[in-house]
Amino acid sequence: MKNVPMTPELIAKHGITPDEFKLILDILKREPNLTELGIFSVMWSEHCSYKNSKPELRKFPTSSAATLVKAGEENAGVIDIGDGLAIAFKIESHNHPSAVEPFQGAATGVGGIIRDIFTMGARPVALMNSLRFGEIRGDSAQAKTNRRLFAGVVSGISHYGNCIGLPTVGGEVYFDESYSGNPLVNVFCLGVLRHDQIQRGKATGEGNPVFYVGAKTGRDGLAGAAFASRDLTEESKEDRPAVQVGDPFLEKLLLEACLELFRHPEAVVGVQDMGAAGLTCSTCETASRAGTGIEIDLAKVPQRETGMTPYEIMLSESQERMLIIVRKGHEKTVLDIFKKWDLDAAEIGHVTSDGIMRVKNHGETVVEIPARRLADEAPVYSREARQPKPAPQLCAENLPQPDSRASLLKLLASPSIASKRWVYEQYDHMVRNGATVLPGSDAAVVRIPFETHDGVVFKNLAMTTDCNGFYCLLNPKVGGLIAVAEAARNLACSGAHPLAVTDNLNFGNPHHPENFHQLRECVEGIAEACRFFNTPVTGGNVSLYNQSPAGAIDPTPTIGMVGLIDDPTHITTQWFKQADDAIILLGGVGPSCLGGSQFAKEILGRKEGPCPEIDLEKELRLHDSVRAAIRMGLVKSAHDCSEGGLAVALAESCFAPSEAIGAEVDLSALENGKLADDVLFNESQSRVILTTRWENAGALLECLSARGQEATRIGRTGGDHLKIRLSSGQLEWAVTEMQNAWEECLPKCMGS
Amino acid sequence: MKFGVIQFPGSNCDQDVFHVLKHVLGQETVYLWHKDESLQGADAVIVPGGFSYGDYLRCGAIARFSPVMRSVVAHAAAGGPVMGICNGFQILCESGLLPGALIRNKGLHFVCRHVHIRSETPQTPFTCQIRTGAALKIPVAHGEGCYFADDATLARIEKNGQVVFRYCDAYGRLDGDATGACGSINPNGSRNNIAGICNEKRNVLGMMPHPERAAERELGSTDGLALFEGLAHTLALKGCLQ
Structure with missing residues (x-):
């Protein structure tokens, strides 16, 4: 395993450039082994590191008076809504997986964004989605493919969201040739928490045990983050193993178990979901945020298959898994709660103080990388x-x-423009008895119950997703301005004042200067409008390489915006x-x-x-x-x-x-x-x-x-x-x- | 009086039913965990919607073997009221408390929308305060809600007046197609437009529509509240007689 020679072909296959490889040598002071190369490859992919978009993303305003957790600090930003309550919300793409396997691609997109939200300590209460497909009319092979993708994505979202019991209350669907073969599947989730329930993704406290909870690790979704950071081609279907398989029932158990555990703040130090780049990302990011190190032994990781190599275990993107850093002495609390929900919970390692992400396999060290340099020092490119x-x-x-x-x-x-009833009737949009404005109007409105001395009262939240890719194609800057303005307008029409924004930047390959121009201009438009409407960007997602052989998609920076309605009579x-x-x-x-x-x-x-x-x-x-x-x-x-x-x-x-x-x-x-x-x-x-x-x-x-x-x-x-x-x-x-x-x-x- | 709401690991309408019983009706309500046999002295049991154990095998097929369901079966046998909503209806059929089965919607898609159902009988603890023939506006949300029973069973439950609700239009009319397609009055292709049935003893009700989602004005309909109010009324009367 350690002896695999680092050939230029192997390095290139992992999407690592020669310069990046030099940087790896500099960080390690030696050659990486194959597992380490794989780890760098996923952590330094666009999907995980934002290496091509970071300088642009810095242009966004990230705080307002209501901001409790800012973009980038944690898995999702947190915004105050008064009375000690807060909301966490975020949008994320699952475009590439949905292009090759629409049902599971979309389903796991929903699962992933839900985990991002309950990782923050919030109970998820509503979903939305913003979808784009190619032309679905006519008898052409392309139209048939687009219909298959559309039907598959909608049923995947429906399957996951309905089963886990979260209402899909709104969203948008547009059709344009530029999305042919490269659909966009952007999924939004919003959760509610009290201020004192915010969880952090930090591995603090040397000697604190690291727990792995949830589903077992399998070979699905291997290096999915790296797959999502490439163009889609004819050969992309070969990447089907990079698509994960979702189990909403398991996620429901994980959600309930985690929220129950979070009611024991004395036991929990930090939490991070295993999404893109799975175990790799969750371990090195929690250590990096805390300025600590982390050591795990893969032999202790619950595994679905036998004979998995360290490379496979570290890069697997099996769904419905979380990493929990527990305060030493409180292990039993965790084990009891997860047993109640019939879930695996395994102590796989502990927090260290040497800043190293150290992975062992049956006691033998297989990975040793400085956590912070891996998590935070990915090269940044100005394209x-x-x-x-x-x-x-x-x-x-x-x-x-x-x-x-x-x-x-x-x-x-x-x-x-046509009615989207065919779509939203496949989603359970009423479960949780929250949706007071059902899909079809300018914005969805969801009421959030909370207990006071006078009994149960409600907060009313309005939410919408918007983006017109055609405008962004014609004038990316103005298209970005309009995407934010329209979202705010939809909220105003529902009686709400806007609080904050999450964005999903969907663009073509950033190595093409025209595509990068679109990205930069759209971001500038969004940033300007967000400052103007006092709606900070609380987080989001960047999806580049939305590019089929026919060319790039229309630039599509989807805006998810959430607002508050002060009085229910204003809905x-x-x-x-x-x-x-x-x-x-x-x-x-x-x-x-x-x-x-x-x-x-x-x-x-x-x-x-x-x-x-x-x-x-x-x-x-x-x-x-x-x-x-x-x-x-x-x-x-x-x-x-x-x-x-x-x-x-x-x-x-x-x-x-x-x-x-x-x-x-x-x-x-x-x-x-x-x-x-x-x-x-x-x-x-x-x-x-x-x-x-x-x-x-x-x-x-x-x-x-x-x-x-x-x-x-x-x-x-x-x-x-x-x-x-x-x-x-x-x-x-x-x-x-x-x-x-x-x-x-x-x-x-x-x-x- | 006390209401019990069953919680399977994959229940997802449990909190909605609990909210309506506790906060809208102001009744004492407890959750009943699937691994416990105790019904905690509940006078009536609600089996809420959701995906009990993930339902990868067949909706409700595993839930019937849970400890709590043994107690629910005994509670029903003793004449105690039991109400199964959506997945709860599927579980009651799987448990043998109700005849027939719920199969995949005829349109093959999951369907979530407001429908109308006609109340067919006041002779259950749930519908005692609802006028026969009244069209109630209550939402459905299911992928497997097509009621199926063989001809003999169907004839028997019809003859016994065990059909409690039928899908209808806003005026209570049943005519119209039963294709289960978008826009038709029967959302899933159920035989005889059946939306809900009771057992022969009439103390066990199963229905696909969600009355707990139609119990507050803010949610677009309060027609579902009458079922819970009827049940509370029945229990109160029973309490008086004892």
Whole structure:
């Protein structure tokens, strides 16, 4: 084992560059053995070390007055929500595994992010996911593959989340050719804890025992982190062994056992889940954070298979495992709790003071690496960035003018805009009795019970995930700004003020200067918007190498944002509530043209710019105005204008789950010289549709204008048609006709 | 009176049922751990939803062998009320407390949505306060909720009035297709639209929909509360008679 010669081929196969190998020699003062090489390879992969993105990530604001644990300090950031309560939340990708094995790839993505949250001491209470697939319509082999991936990912998420008993309350799904063969599976989890329950991933206290708890180690997911840090190719299916297999039942046991153990703070020193890079990452990171060393013996690690080598045990990414550093003398507490839940708990080593991560196998030392240098001193690269050649621009003068009536129906029946019922009905979104706004509205709302002297009361959290990759492709900086602005807008529409952000940066191979340019610009946009909205980034994930032979994906920096609603009576949804309410449009028809719109892509078949513009001052004024109006009790429904523009937003507002309601609006006074399609479908930002009781319209308009918010009464709810008057004439759709187009799209595509 | 909520390791609706009984109804409620035989003096037992032991073999197939289920079977035999919800219904069928079985949804997908169920009989401790024919809005969330029984069994439970709930539309009508497809009134293809049944002695109820998820206004429906209130009412009466 020690005698495997370090050939350039072997080193390259582990994704280690010659310079990195020199650094390893410098750290060890000798040649690594194969196990050590494997350990460096996974720890220094992009997935674990962020070596290509770290300088960019430093641009994010990471704290606000509510921050209890900052990004990067621990597995997930922690944010104060008052009354001694806090939330931990994070988003993480499982793109590569899902591309080769969609069901298990997505399922284990859910499992991994749940562990990140309960590792912090929080009880997970809600999941969301942000998904991207290639085109699913048509009979091409590619469309069939994309449908298989879509169906597999949804059932994988459903399997894991439903079984473990966490509601999947929201998220988003978009379809675009750039994701063909390289789907994005970003999974978000949020948990709740009391301030005094925060757990740390630190191996402090020399001599404290190190426990391994949960599932046995097998050969699944070998070097998965390294696999995720490469391009996807035809040969990627050969990497199927790098995909882990999930067992949600086991994770449920692990979750309950860990939370029960954490109620004994005297017994627990530190906790770290075994996710990417498994045992390797959890041991060296806990030691590095504490400035200590750690010594384990692999013979004591519970194993599912016989004959596993140290290399395999250290690099396995078997799921549902945790590392717990226990205070000496409290071993029995751990053993008793894990026995109650019928789980393995094995003392595999102890904390040392020499700063070395030392791994033995039946007493023989097989790994000796300085923990901090391995965990924290991965090389950091500033990659070359080059602006790609600009996308073609739509020119308003000679655009075709297809039938606007048919265009709206087509947009509603396009997979990115269509109803996602086919997806979210496969998820148990109601378990835990928390979801007070079910999937389908601008943001999900979840109530969190907590005990007070007066009995059980609730906190109301709103959450959303957002990102428009098309905008980011056209203008990465503005796309990043808009992703954050839209998330904050969705929260405002639900009655919430935003607290913090988690981000999942999905990009192509960073060695291509164009891809790196996109990453840098998107990060700058996100950072600027997060500072502006006072929503620190509490953590997240970077997924690079989202690249198939056809090229890179559209840059997709998914934003997960969480907000608080002060009073349950402020919870607001997007649907019209009753007939004869006044419809108020905030932000008019907007300054932007059809560039970057779903209309351009779906109707004109032109993926062209320019990207919609955004003015953050105007955006924040809009959010503050919406929240103020909601707090005054003047708002019956609130919906933002996003993909598909004003017409799609109006149509969606008609589709109330209990009873659909039509509307009559007149936009002829607002057109500003724009053509009909531009008025209806442009995706100008900073716009919201509110409804209010007819008699309150005056008060609402006054409240808005006092804040300098542009607002116009455009019509009234009621009837079973959506009627839109333009200067060129009136358009009319039966609500059932629109709703059928919108509801039937995904079931038709997916054959059920 | 005292309610007991069973906790299998993979139960995940246990806390929801507990919350409704304790905080919404204000009743004394305890958890009953699967490894314990004691029912802690509970007058009524709820077997909540979830995935009891992971359910990789067959839903509820292993749970029936747990120590606590031996006591539940004895409690039922003595006439004590038992209510199985979702996975709990599957477990009661596997345990032989209820006839028939729950198989994979006809649409093959897990389905979570609000449905309507029609109350078919007031002659159970659970439905005693619900008007027959009333359509209750209560959510389902299951992958294996298609009720199946052979023709003879089905004829028998129909004749005995053991069908307690049927999937229906918002007005209590049963007509419409039974394909289990998206949008149809029968979400899983159950025979005779069956959503819930009781035993011959009528003290054991199993149902796929989750009444505990429809017991607070904030969650979109309070129609499920009537079952728990009915049960509390029955127990209170029984207490008076004793």
